[in-house]
Structure formats: structure tokens, C-alpha cells
Amino acid sequence: MSGRPPLSNPAILIATWFGVGYLPKAPGTWGSFAALPFAALLLWLGGQWGLVAAILLLFPAGIWAAGEFNRRTASEDSGAIVVDEIVGQWLAFLPLANFDLLWFVTAFALFRLFDVLKPWPIRVLDRRIKGGFGVMLDDVLAGIFAALCLWGLMHVST
Numbered sequence: 001m002s003g004r005p006p007l008s009n010p011a012i013l014i015a016t017w018f019g020v021g022y023l024p025k026a027p028g029t030w031g032s033f034a035a036l037p038f039a040a041l042l043l044w045l046g047g048q049w050g051l052v053a054a055i056l057l058l059f060p061a062g063i064w065a066a067g068e069f070n071r072r073t074a075s076e077d078s079g080a081i082v083v084d085e086i087v088g089q090w091l092a093f094l095p096l097a098n099f100d101l102l103w104f105v106t107a108f109a110l111f112r113l114f115d116v117l118k119p120w121p122i123r124v125l126d127r128r129i130k131g132g133f134g135v136m137l138d139d140v141l142a143g144i145f146a147a148l149c150l151w152g153l154m155h156v157s158t
Contacts, residue, residue: 031082091143
């Protein structure tokens with residue numbers, strides 16, 4: 001089956017983050033935006049450990065969901081898959097102990113920058129590693145790069 005699989009399938013629901021990946025134009029950016037309220041809530045409820053727990057749960061679910069989406073659509077990394085942006089964006093927020101609008105926006109921008117530019121080694125791994133794991137990996141690395149930059153900026157500014 002190719003095209004747009006229905007959201008009634010749990011894998012598709014997760015892969016598209018409840019259909020956000022089906023929004024027109026720039027699904028990766030929409031996916032990153034969709035991560036924001038969840039990240040704020042996770043930080044408020046459980047701090048950084050709440051965010052870590054959510055990342056550890058969603059990462060393997062994302063591998064499975066992205067793989068299923070790819071299989072059902074005969075694609076390798078459809079733009080409709082945005083669960084990878086969710087996990088990557090959440091990783092970018094890890095240096096934050098709580099919600100702070102300035103740092104939240106900075107983390108968002110840094111993640112989008114690394115996700116779009118895909119500097120070395122992100123680009124190399126994005127091209128070489130396939131399947132659900134490959135879909136997730138480049139955004140995880142972009143999130144880690146963004147988190148490291150955010151951490152550095154936070155420490156330089158204090």
C-alpha cells in the first residue's frame with residue numbers, strides 16, 4: 001500500500017504524531033512545533049527526568065512506527081514521519097531544568113538548524129543507515145547537537 005495510510009493504525013498515528021505529519025508544507029517544522037507543548041508539560045511534571053523517560057519510551061516506539069510507515073508506503077523516510085522530530089526536539093530541551101521561554105525558543109531554533117543542515121556526521125549517517133532506526137537516528141543526533149550548543153550557551157550567559 002502506498003500513499004497516505006490511515007491514522008487508525010497505531011504505527012501510523014505515532015509515526016505522523018497524531019496526523020501532524022500530514023499537514024501541508026514543512027512537516028518537519030510542524031513536527032518540531034508539535035513537540036513543544038508536550039516538552040513543556042513533561043518539564044513541568046517531571047523535570048529533565050520526565051523528558052528523559054518520555055524520550056526513552058518514544059525512541060523505540062518511533063523506530064517501530066517509522067519502519068511500519070516505510071513498509072506500508074514503500075518509502076525510505078517519508079516527510080510525513082515526524083516522530084523523529086519529536087524525539088530530537090525533546091533531546092534539545094534536556095539542558096533545561098524547567099520551562100524558560102527564551103531558552104525554549106533557542107532550543108527549538110538550534111534543533112531545526114541542525115535538522116535542516118545535517119552537518120557531519122549527521123548527513124553521513126542519514127545516508128547510510130536505513131529503516132526505522134535510520135529515520136530516527138539523524139534527528140536524535142540533531143537533538144544532541146542542539147542540546148550541547150544550548151548547554152554551552154546557557155553556561156556562557158550566566
